[in-house]
Structure formats: structure tokens, C-alpha cells
Amino acid sequence: MMPWGPMLQSLVNQAIKRSEHLQKRIKELESWRFTSRSQAPLFLLRLLSSLNDQICNNLIEFDKSTFIPINYQGYAALHGEIKVLASMIANLYTYVSYIEAASTETNPPGIISAIERIANALLSKPKVLICPSLQCNYAYHNLLSKKNLRSEDTFAFLFDEKGFEGEEHFAVFLYPLALRDDVLCHALLMHEVGHLLDEVKTIVPQALEALEPKPYRYPAEELQSFFTEFVADIVAVCILGPAYLFAFIEFLTSLALLTDVGVFKTHPPLNFRIRNILDTIISYGQRFGAFVGSKYAENAERFLNGLGKHLSNENINADTRSSEVFDYLQPAIVLARNIIKDDVPATLRFSPTSRLFEKYIVWVEKGIPPAADQLDGEIKPLSLGEILNAAWLYQIMHLEFPYELPTCLLGSDYSIRLIDISRLIQLAIRQNEDLILYKQAGI
């Protein structure tokens, strides 16, 4: 029993109780089923358990302590230390909630498994956890990256107490729970995968070397954070092609953000991101020009052209500050596209000319899940890019021309069709993922 008065005593007791409760919860979760096919959830659970144990032991030591601070400052310091430990336990609860949300029940297999597979293929065995959150946003956290940690973070404990080197990557990708079944929108998760790829392969610093150093009136941090977003967009386009752009527009429209010029301080104005995505699609040869005879491709081209015009209006030109930043970053953006093309294996890159693409759109139109094709007597699973683009091209076909953004994306027919397509595409991706596993198993 520590001799510090009832307030601190109570704080320590409550924190110990919460820690013990957390430990029980972690044990329960170890028997849950998770969407992830990797050991990532179990790895994180064990890490959390070990951290919690350590924090709990520290609290018990406080509880047993007979040390009496000699003055008020000493008492305040002690109070502060105990409060930090208690808040670490609260943080651990947040991480446990990620794992709860990653269960198969709340996070059905399908596109989540596909994104995880691609993240694993891009990098050498990162630990990836994808789960829904109540925030209406897609987000990425690298839990074990030392450089991202603030000293008060719970995981900082790992580096101080356990001698972690900070070379591990544990990526948590969050998507909005409200969009759980909106599979087509989950193309946006590839942007978050792009952040992980950038962090591991240090794409941003490499590409920024292409810039001429010049006196600049904008803070370097702002430039870097803008450029980081452009790079993550390029990764997403490289893997998913125009499907990423369609998802981006759809998401912004659903949040009523499409007409906002600059909403986040850490992100470039949305119009410039769209401009960059469009330029990247052209740069990677992903326009559907190869299918000029096809009605689907014509519609997609019209949509993309319409979007180009939307960006040419005074909306984008009026923002001279961002225009200047965007122009200044161009050499680095071009270099980043080349670096990313080299870093992403050809099998993962989206190319609309690679196969009989139009056939897959017809399948969607006929209500058949575009999971796999029989080519040269062999069953070949479609790539995630092919599946999502086939779905989006069919969806885009139903927009009324001329495409007035964003109103053309808000009709009830459009939304109802999106629900049906999402159901079909989730099945297609689920089947597709099973076939990929068969191939890996040599079946």
C-alpha cells in the first residue's frame, strides 16, 4: 500500500483493474477467427499482451512502493508517471479494438484478403491488419515504425524497454465501417498500401532528389506531406488503374467533398490529386483508347475527358499557390512514377490491354462474377485491377451524358446498381482469392 493519499491510490488500483481486464480480453481474442490469412492479428495480440503485462507490473510496483515524495514537485512527477501508464492502457484498448474489428464477422473475406495479399506481395512479409473504423475515412498507421512514434505513445515502450530496432512494419489500414459493403470504394485502400510501400522503399526522399533546390516560400514539411499523398496515389493507380480514380470520385462525392478546393492541411487540394491521378493513368498507358470500338471504353473515355474539363475550370487555375507547388513538384512526380513502376511487379500492375478485357465487362452486365477466365485451356484468376475496372466501367456506362459532376453520381438508380455490383464483385474477389490459393498449392 503506497502512502500517497486516496486519489493516487485509486488511480493505480483502477489502472491495474483495467489492465487485468484487458489481459482477459486479449486471451479471449486469441481464439477468434480473423479475415487476415497471416499471423498478423495473433502477432499483435501477443505484443499487446506483453506490453500490458509490463505496464501492469510497473503499476503493481507503484502500488507496493513505500516511497514518499519529499515535496509537491515530487508528488506531481509521480502523479504524471502513473497517468502516463494509465493512458498507455487506454491506448492498448484502442489497438485491441482494431483486432476485434478485424474478425471475420465484421470484416468479411473478399476484397480485404485481396488487398492484404497485394501488400504482402509488394513488400517482404510486412504484417498487415485491415479493419473497419467508425471514422468516415481511409487511413494508415504503421504501429512499429520508430520514426512515427511520439515519446508518449504506448509502442514507444517497446523501443525503450524491449530494445526494438524499429525495422519492423506493422501496418494497420482502416476503412469506414459505413462503407463496409461498398467493395468498389475499397480501391481507396490501395492508396494506404501506397503509403506503406513508400515508407519501406523510401520513394519520397528518392524522388524529391529530382527537384532543383531553390528558395521556396512554402515549408518543406508541407511540400513533403503533399508529395507523399501524390506518391500513394501513383501506387494505387499503378495497381488498379482508372478503378482507383472512379472510387476516389465516388468517395468524395458521397462525402460531398468533390467541390471543396482544399479540405485538409496535410493533403494537397483534391483537384490537384485528381489531376495527378489522371496524368498517371495516361503515363502508365491505362486509358481505354485501345478499345475505341467498345461502347464501354467510349463511356469511360468520355467520363475521363469530362473530368479533365472539370479540372480545367477556374477552380483549379484560381488556386495559384497550389498550382505553383504542383508545377514545382512535377519532376519528382515523374521520377516517382518510374520508381513505382519498377517496384511493383508486372503481375500486379493494371493494364487494360493485357487480356480480353471487354468480355469481363459483359460478364458484369449479365450478372456473372468476373472471377476467372479460361485462356489456352487453363483457368486464370483475373487480377484485382481487372475485376474492379470491369465493374466500374459497367457502372460508369449508366451515367447520363453529359457527365455533370458531382450530380451525375448521386441518382438513386446509380446507388442501387452500386449495391448490386458490390455484392457481385465481392463474390468474384472471394472466388478469385480461392483460385489464387489453389494455384499456390499446385491444385
Add this chain to the structure above:
Amino acid sequence: MTPGIPNIHPTGALSGREILTVLDRKQEDDPLVVMPPFYDEKSLLSANCLDLRLGHEFILMRRAELPTLAFGKGDDFGKEDINITLHRFYETTYVGFNDDFVLHPGELVLGSTLEYVVLPKDVMGYIIGRSSWGRLGLIIATAIIIHPGFKGCPTLEIVNIGNIPIHLFPGSPIPIAQVAFHWVGPGQKSYAGRYSTQWVGPTGPGYSRIHIGDVFEKWIAFRKEKNR
């Protein structure tokens, strides 16, 4: 029509070769579609039926939630109440590729095939369990007909009638059932069920829809009148 035999409408079960022919029809000629196409041509030709695998989605019965499923008893037991009762009785769950689904003795679960099938208008199908599973005590489907024109993942009513729990492997390449096909004679009507007007069929197991339809409503009304 059987290719090469003009003016005579084919009858009986489709041979393996005929199934392949219907699968190979062009999109505009109303083909049989099985997605993903995971059939082994040799075994198809010898067995004259297509293998089906088990999907990842299941509907479980919450046995502890309801004492009984007795519809049409009590005065205020209307269509909506039945719907709510049925949904209280059901629970949807997903089982991933690496996980087993353990079915205990006497337990009923609704699953679906992994395959999404689209039947042409001149062919119907019968889903039949595989003897390898049947000998372990597993019943796969009771409502076994797939109507001409149906598209979707057929629902399977899976029951363990054996004495020991059985592990099922959703998504695995081990077939759980098979489907045999029959030609349908001239004048056939297409599938007119719930999904017949929708361009996307069911992509997982479906709930019981016992309370949908005129006959059921009339019967409920009759029961209410009689109980007054």
C-alpha cells in the same frame, strides 16, 4: 437442342459431353455458366455431372433464441412478425479459407455453393450430395432443383445426421456436392423466384421465405379466423 440432331428436342439427363457443349455456347446463345470454371473435363465426361464446392458464407440457427417456429398461432401473428421471428432465428457468419466449419450432430446450417451458376432456359439442374460426405452423415441439400434461367449461388441445407461432429472446409477444392442436368422440353417457363427480375442473383445462402406468397397469407388468415 442437342447439337447435330435437328428438329428433335432432347430429353433426359445431359451427358458429360452435352454439358460441355452447353458450357461452350456463345454468350448470345444462352450458355450454362459456372463461375469460377473449376471443372475437370475428364471427370465431368465420366461422371456426367459437375462438382460444386462449399462457399464461405453461412446462416446459422440460433437455437437458444426461440422456443419454437410455429407460424399462424395467436391473433396478432402477421407476416411482419414472422419475418422478424425468422431473422431473430438466423445469424450470418463467414468462414475464411484457412478455417474449418464444425457441424455438430443434428445441426442444420444454410450454406451455398462457391460456384455461381447461370442456367440456360432449356436446362434444369438437381443438386445431389456426394457419397463421400454422405457416408460421414452429411446431408447437403433437400430442395435440390435449380430451375431453368436461375442465376446465383444455390443455397444448401446442410445437416449432420451422424453421431460425431464433421469439419467442413469452405472455399476448399474438395467438392461438397454435384449437380446433374436435365433438358427441359418445349414451352418451359424460366425461374420466377425472388431473384428472377434482378440482374445479380444470390451470392450467398438465402433465408427461408416460407411466409411469402398468397397461399401462406390465406392460410394464416384462415387460422386467425378459426381461433377467434
